[in-house]
Amino acid sequence: MSVKEHMKHVDGKKQGDITLYALSTCGWCKKTKGLLNDLNIDYHYVDVDLLADADKEEAIKEIHQWNPPCSFPTMVIDNNRCIIGFNEKEIQGLKTNAG
Amino acid sequence: MPVREISAEAVESVYQRLKREAGSGGYHLNPDVDSTKDLIRGLMMNEARYGYGACPCRLASGVKDDDLDIICPCDYRDPDLTEHGSCYCALYVSGAIFRGERTPVSIPERRLPEPARKKMKASDSQRHFEGGGTSLSYPVWRCNVCGYLCARDEPPAQCPICKAKKERFGRFM
Numbered sequence: 001m002s003v004k005e006h007m008k009h010v011d012g013k014k015q016g017d018i019t020l021y022a023l024s025t026c027g028w029c030k031k032t033k034g035l036l037n038d039l040n041i042d043y044h045y046v047d048v049d050l051l052a053d054a055d056k057e058e059a060i061k062e063i064h065q066w067n068p069p070c071s072f073p074t075m076v077i078d079n080n081r082c083i084i085g086f087n088e089k090e091i092q093g094l095k096t097n098a099g
Numbered sequence: 100m101p102v103r104e105i106s107a108e109a110v111e112s113v114y115q116r117l118k119r120e121a122g123s124g125g126y127h128l129n130p131d132v133d134s135t136k137d138l139i140r141g142l143m144m145n146e147a148r149y150g151y152g153a154c155p156c157r158l159a160s161g162v163k164d165d166d167l168d169i170i171c172p173c174d175y176r177d178p179d180l181t182e183h184g185s186c187y188c189a190l191y192v193s194g195a196i197f198r199g200e201r202t203p204v205s206i207p208e209r210r211l212p213e214p215a216r217k218k219m220k221a222s223d224s225q226r227h228f229e230g231g232g233t234s235l236s237y238p239v240w241r242c243n244v245c246g247y248l249c250a251r252d253e254p255p256a257q258c259p260i261c262k263a264k265k266e267r268f269g270r271f272m
Binding site: 023024025026027028029030048049056060068069070071072085086087 | 134137138140141142144145148155156157158159188189204205206207208210212
């Protein structure tokens with residue numbers, strides 16, 4: 001298995017390629033997922049705490065590239081930028097006017 | 100990994116205890132009861148998975164000794180309350196947030212990344228304790244969570260102020 005295989009897809013309007021690294025127990029991660037859902041944004045997410053050790057290590061490496069302290073939630077957009085934490089304004093900014 | 104289901108009654112009972120303890124120590128739980136109970140459920144899940152109540156908003160390593168600083172209440176709660184008005188996960192909040200004058204926001208992580216943490220731990224244990232010729236009739240222990248100090252042969256089983264366990268104390272003098 002790899003992290004990719006554990007990614008869950010939430011269907012919505014495509015606003016770029018969005019990957020959310022989250023924890024199943026984290027309040028800010030829950031709020032982030034909730035806001036993405038409310039905005040009807042298409043995204044993939046993985047709850048890193050629920051992964052088996054090898055996949056968890058792989059996920060940590062992936063997050064580290066974007067957010068060295070490896071905090072949650074970390075959201076990677078189009079493989080070229082990231083949003084760290086529940087940053088309401090930035091998340092709302094993902095939705096284009098056309099959306 | 101299958102996660103054991105935690106009943107609403109069990110969450111309620113921990114919520115009531117934490118609320119009581121917070122109040123008696125001058126702290127406040129987040130007044131958003133639903134979010135607070137979600138966090139408590141996460142905390143209880145971590146306790147069941149790892150054997151210690153690591154912060155629900157941080158990824159625990161599974162090695163208790165490496166995660167003592169993020170066992171709730173974490174070592175970062177009080178400085179974060181002072182600087183940001185809430186702890187990292189917003190389980191604990193300032194008086195202003197408690198009274199509804201402000202709302203908690205997602206704050207930056209104060210915990211150092213692992214390599215820096217390990218380095219600091221090593222230098223901490225070296226520092227403890229050369230004594231410098233002072234003669235004290237008892238060693239002084241400091242609670243790493245709230246800063247409570249006590250002079251006695253060993254730290255108390257539980258901090259009387261913030262309820263952190265004995266293992267969270269360090270030798271101060």
